[in-house]
Amino acid sequence: MTFLELAKNRFSERFFSDKQIEKEKLDKILEAGQIVPTACNYQPQRFYVISSEEGLAKLKTVTPFHYNVPTMILVCYDLDVVWTQPNDRLLSNYNSGDQDASIAATTMMYEAEELGVHTIWIRGFDAKSVQETFQLPDNIIPVMMLGLGYPNEKSKPNPWHFKRNDISEFVKYI
Ligand SMILES: Cc1cc2nc3c(=O)[nH]c(=O)nc-3n(C[C@H](O)[C@H](O)[C@H](O)COP(=O)(O)O)c2cc1C
Known part of the structure; x- marks a missing residue:
């Protein structure tokens, strides 16, 4: 499968089964997040794996979009490590x-x-x-959460998945 085929196959899963993902798979997924490019290679990304009963119960108090996922990775960055551009004329205190x-x-x-x-x-x-x-300490800034799991019998892409604007709306040759 080419990367583009893989990317086209992906859709947002909102119907997860109870089955937990295997530790070997989780480790590979986390490694994929480890080896990415970052500004100045400062590597401020931080991953909090939420899969314990206690963690998942807390998760349900902070977002309605938990979808009973068996594993959620809370992706953050460390404000003390991140690259900054304080004199950006458009975006003040940019990092x-x-x-x-x-x-x-x-x-x-x-x-x-x-x-x-x-x-x-x-x-x-x-x-x-x-x-x-x-x-979390004040310097750890939550950015997004990535839910991980296997689909249940209700799994199907949301209609939004199929609504893709024309490429000409995104791409301009200047
Ligand atoms: C930045 C971002 C934030 C999102 N937040 C949520 C969310 O809070 N709840 C949710 O159900 N889906 C969320 N989504 C998923 C989008 O709704 C979904 O990617 C979009 O509708 C396209 O559908 P697809 O991922 O199935 O192709 C988010 C996606 C992105 C990229």
Whole structure:
């Protein structure tokens, strides 16, 4: 399978079975998030694996979009490590944390897809509530959550999955 075929096969899973993902697969997925490019190679990405009963119960208090997933990776960046561009004239106090965390999350998402593990990208949460609930230090900034698991019998792509705007809306040759 080519990468483009793999990317086209992926869809957001919202119907997870109880089956936990294998530790070997989780380790490969985390490794995929480890080896990504980051600004100045500062590597500020941080992954919190939520799969314990206690962790999953806390998860349900911070987002309605948990979909009873058996494993959620909370992807953050470390504010004390991230590359910054304080004199950016357009974006004040710019740092690359969202980009560094997102490239890690994206790479993990496609590694999961290759391993037959379904995923859901979640940003429907209050970052401060996540920090507080999971007792993260102030310098750890939650960016997104990546749900990982196997589909149940209701699994199917949401209609949104099939709505793709024309490529001419995205691409401009300048
Ligand atoms: C930045 C971002 C935030 C998202 N947040 C949520 C979310 O909080 N809840 C949810 O159900 N889906 C969320 N999604 C999934 C999108 O709704 C989904 O990717 C989009 O509708 C396209 O569908 P597809 O992933 O099946 O192709 C998010 C996706 C991205 C990239």
